[in-house]
Amino acid sequence: MKVLVLISCSLLFLSGCKTANTTSVTGGSATGEKENLSATLVQATIGSLDTTSSSRVKLKDQGRRRVVTWDNGLNLLHASSLVIYYDSDQRASSWNVKLVGDKPLKEYAGASSVQNLGAWNGWKVSRLKGGLLEGTLVTQKGKQLEFYSNAYAVRYAGDLMRWVTKN
Numbered sequence: 001m002k003v004l005v006l007i008s009c010s011l012l013f014l015s016g017c018k019t020a021n022t023t024s025v026t027g028g029s030a031t032g033e034k035e036n037l038s039a040t041l042v043q044a045t046i047g048s049l050d051t052t053s054s055s056r057v058k059l060k061d062q063g064r065r066r067v068v069t070w071d072n073g074l075n076l077l078h079a080s081s082l083v084i085y086y087d088s089d090q091r092a093s094s095w096n097v098k099l100v101g102d103k104p105l106k107e108y109a110g111a112s113s114v115q116n117l118g119a120w121n122g123w124k125v126s127r128l129k130g131g132l133l134e135g136t137l138v139t140q141k142g143k144q145l146e147f148y149s150n151a152y153a154v155r156y157a158g159d160l161m162r163w164v165t166k167n
Helices: 002-015 033-046 105-109 150-156 158-165
Strands: 055-058 065-070 079-087 095-101 113-120 123-129 137-141 144-148
Touching: 033 079, 033 095, 033 105, 079 150, 095 150, 105 113, 105 137, 105 144, 113 137, 113 158, 123 158, 137 158, 144 150, 150 158
Parallel strands: none
Antiparallel strands: 055 065, 065 079, 079 095, 095 144, 113 123, 123 137, 137 144
C-alpha cells in the first residue's frame, strides 16, 4: 500500500511541475535541482525515461528481471552511469537503481532525510525517510549509489533482507 501511495504522490508531483522546470535526462534548471534529482530517479524507475536509454535487455536465467542502461546524457543527474534492474511484472514497486554520480546521497534523496542503518560488505547502508523515495534502501561506496525498493531487496537481494525490516 505504501508503494502505491508513493507512486501516486510521485505522479502528482511530476504532473504538477512547470514546463520550465520539467526534468529530463539531458538538462534541467538549477532551481529545485535537489527535487529534480529524486524526481528524475522516480521517472527512471517507472520507465518514463526508457526512450533515452542506451540499452534495454531482458536478463537470461533471472526470471522476470530486465535491465535499462544509460551511458550518456545524464547531465541532470550529475552521473556518469545509470543502470536500473526491475521486475517486469512489478516495475513500479520492484527496482534497483545503480548510479555513479557526482552529488552526495542527500542531494539525490531530494526532500528525504537519510537514516544511517549500518554497514554491509564494505557498503554504507541507509534508508530514505520522506520525499518521493520514502522507504528506499540505499547502499553507498564512494560515488557509487544503489537504491533498492523494498520489494526488490526482498526478492532479488536477500543479503539486504535484514535492512528491509529494520527501522
